[in-house]
Amino acid sequence: METIVFNKPYLTGKEGHYIYQAVLSGKISGDGIFTKRCHELFEKKYGYKKCLLTTSCTDALEMAALLINIKEGDEVIMPSYTFVSTANAFVLRGAKIVFCDSRKDHPGMDEDQIEQLITKQTKAIVPVHYAGVACDMDKIMALSKKYNLYVIEDAAQAIDSYYTGVDGIKRPLGSIGHLAAFSFHETKNIMSGEGGMIVINDEQFFERAEVIREKGTNRSKFFRGEVDKYGWVDIGSSFLPSDIIAAFLYAQLENLDEIQQRRKYIWDTYYNGLKSAAESGLFKLPEIPNYATNNSHMFYLVFNNSDTRKEVISKLKEKNIYSVFHYISLHKSKFHLSYNSEVELEYTDKYSECLLRLPMYFELEPKVVIDALLTIFNQLNKK
């Protein structure tokens, strides 16, 4: 019986070639030829004002926290149903995290609940485009204007996905907030094992972003000949990935359209193959709001309860098919509760207990998974 893993990194074919090209260029530290090519391609394709590759999406979020000067006591609003780094990047700078519940129809944060969470201490809102599906950015940007808050898009899963606002303009995710963070972790549509990128849409951050990414030095200015020596001018870290990583990513990026086409096929096959079964009421299929596109990052089901999810995971495993769940809600985590009191977040808990992610990668043939699921659902419905 064939094993179907949950995720499998995909090689487009040119990764190794580009890595050797990087080595032969004589520079494989950060900001080599492939890092620059990635920056240019992202900026051209999506119209982002400035892109900077980082070693991870976590690091891109940490850069964002440094750029907006998060200090002890500042509050940052974000969903609880997200990866731990969304929160930790701000906690590292002293922020208090204020968690917002998910939407009833979608794991993304409920935009209508944000305003009541804003206080005088609030400094930023961090919407997470869960599964690459846009949050309602008109609502969030309106709050940002009204209360003078920064918006940092956690676009970890959101490459090549779009939001259409009330003005009818279709904007790529990551281009709307002041700053945005992307992930190229191996589970993402395009990837480099570990990897990330910060997108800077607010020009006030251009210069300082370069400094913070270069260990707090004005080295970038030096290489452009704008200063005659470079030194320590700010806090910062080493956020640059090796050009080996950028070379790998560039090969993926060149094949983005082909990758997206294939993922879209897998997503649609899952959706159409499971549509009738969903009518039994055992689980729900993903819902994509009108203003959002679907970048086919993830295919998930939401079961009625955690027991059913547990049973499905286990029965799939018997058939050598590996499905996974996430996230353990951050508002209930040991770490958060050691500094904060408990809040009730109904839908966060629901997704945390009932959402299941199906295998999703370029080379997957989803039919085997669909057939297995249909058999399992038949058994469960007969109970």
Added chain:
Amino acid sequence: METIVFNKPYLTGKEGHYIYQAVLSGKISGDGIFTKRCHELFEKKYGYKKCLLTTSCTDALEMAALLINIKEGDEVIMPSYTFVSTANAFVLRGAKIVFCDSRKDHPGMDEDQIEQLITKQTKAIVPVHYAGVACDMDKIMALSKKYNLYVIEDAAQAIDSYYTGVDGIKRPLGSIGHLAAFSFHETKNIMSGEGGMIVINDEQFFERAEVIREKGTNRSKFFRGEVDKYGWVDIGSSFLPSDIIAAFLYAQLENLDEIQQRRKYIWDTYYNGLKSAAESGLFKLPEIPNYATNNSHMFYLVFNNSDTRKEVISKLKEKNIYSVFHYISLHKSKFHLSYNSEVELEYTDKYSECLLRLPMYFELEPKVVIDALLTIFNQLNKK
């Protein structure tokens, strides 16, 4: 006329092969098969208690700062003649940096000046093994015991280098302090473009190091089956490099002895080729204290004044040979002086103004550089 660059990354031949092996393993995110192989090889070869690859030496130092719980107001003693990350890693957590001067005979910090810098706020000493040459660790560890301070070895340049204490035991650098940080930046003896490693010698940090490196989660425990789900338990970041980086590094690490032999040949050729010229008094050759080995990371000259250094750099450049200087002293940096008053550090300034690094990489044939230098020195001595 052939161009001799300052640094050139060296391929041992198996880097690409190992990268494909990593991809075929189905996992190129952090802690894949090559990351584990690197950890095991480092632990076995040098007897380090626990090794964890990081995305850079900067990140390893930041992990160290998190592990020893650096807080606002804590003081950390380190040389001023070092890379900015040595300081920034601790400044990010709120530390005040107290700079110690370099030694007269060596750019490393003057161990005899440390004690007078210790206050009630001092939490750690960060010796930097400059050019891979050991600091006098007996003196530093004695201060650590006397005042209950952590010692974090900045071993960025110090792979495969040793210290022999008064007890006669020869210990690898990075194995003596409570924690140590290594760099695999492309200028280092073995490298992965960007890359680093934290070495943990004090067992109290074993468990928390894994948590901090895994974004503040107990994921490592989960994978070992010690907990049944993992969650947010601490602050942390994404310090893991992609397994692509580890695969590249592993190919280098397997060839460490060959690399070291070649670098040793280059270093000795430089030393012997320039020995007579040094008698003119125009410059000094590196001095290696008796208790230290030389890992041939760097070959440098110390000129009598900055004008001579400037002239030599310029004359080498006319011959298409690229030499570099560093560091702009941290105690005089714009950033440090915005929070601290100026101190006088005589030898730090001297090395900052007069030290010159010669080209140094596996494929270098040093004779061309030596001949060029001898011609330049002859001209200078005739002036």
